[in-house]
Amino acid sequence: MTGISFAAAVPMLIEVGQRLDARGWAPATAGNYSARLDDGSFAVTVSGTHKGRLTPDGIMRVDAAGRGLTPGRPSAETALHLALYRLFPGTGAVLHGHSPHAVGLSRAAGEAGEWVFRGHEMLKAFPGVVSHEGEVRLPMVDNSQDMAEIEAAVRSALVEPGVAPAYLIRSHGLYAWGADLDEAERVLEATEWLIAAELAEQNFREALR
Numbered sequence: 001m002t003g004i005s006f007a008a009a010v011p012m013l014i015e016v017g018q019r020l021d022a023r024g025w026a027p028a029t030a031g032n033y034s035a036r037l038d039d040g041s042f043a044v045t046v047s048g049t050h051k052g053r054l055t056p057d058g059i060m061r062v063d064a065a066g067r068g069l070t071p072g073r074p075s076a077e078t079a080l081h082l083a084l085y086r087l088f089p090g091t092g093a094v095l096h097g098h099s100p101h102a103v104g105l106s107r108a109a110g111e112a113g114e115w116v117f118r119g120h121e122m123l124k125a126f127p128g129v130v131s132h133e134g135e136v137r138l139p140m141v142d143n144s145q146d147m148a149e150i151e152a153a154v155r156s157a158l159v160e161p162g163v164a165p166a167y168l169i170r171s172h173g174l175y176a177w178g179a180d181l182d183e184a185e186r187v188l189e190a191t192e193w194l195i196a197a198e199l200a201e202q203n204f205r206e207a208l209r
């Protein structure tokens with residue numbers, strides 16, 4: 001069993017929240033974060049907290065079924081985090097943000113089931129990608145207040161070849177994960193950068209038309 005101690009996870013999750021909030025990806029109380037712990041449980045943010053202003057009380061432990069092991073109400077999206085740990089046992093951390101760019105793309109793309117990034121050097125920020133010559137697919141799924149519905153709708157897309165360790169919930173936000181918090185943050189940041197770059201490209205094309 002890999003993972004970090006709860007004592008180590010708490011300051012790391014607080015700091016990641018401050019960084020993501022500074023980027024505008026954690027407005028109001030949006031977003032949630034988790035990390036796999038060394039005893040088989042998970043650290044997760046408490047529901048309704050401002051993720052840019054987390055204190056140790058804003059992070060709690062849950063078991064693999066999402067039951068609280070320390071005081072607090074776990075994130076309303078805890079089930080989505082736990083589903084990713086189950087599906088990808090090498091996952092050590094999951095981050096969820098609500099950036100305007102990611103949500104804007106998810107709405108502009110209509111009912112599309114994915115967005116495909118092609119030809120960007122930034123693709124190499126994703127684990128295992130060694131060249132810009134190729135594509136990385138970002139699954140997109142409809143939002144729901146039923147986490148089981150979201151999870152069931154996205155699960156098969158996540159295990160297809162060439163898919164990013166990330167997915168977009170329409171009109172809601174972006175999930176990204178990695179072997180540890182650093183990798184999850186890199187995946188989130190790279191995905192946000194790719195979305196912003198493609199929006200900039202589209203704006204330039206229209207301006208130059």
Ligand SMILES: CSCCC(=O)C(=O)COP(=O)(O)O
Nearest residue numbers: 029030031032047048075076
């Ligand atoms: C204003 S954010 C609405 C809920 C949400 O999508 C989110 O990411 C935060 O929920 P949590 O229960 O983790 O605080």
Ligand SMILES: [Zn+2]
Nearest residue numbers: 031096172173
């Ligand atoms: Zn959310």
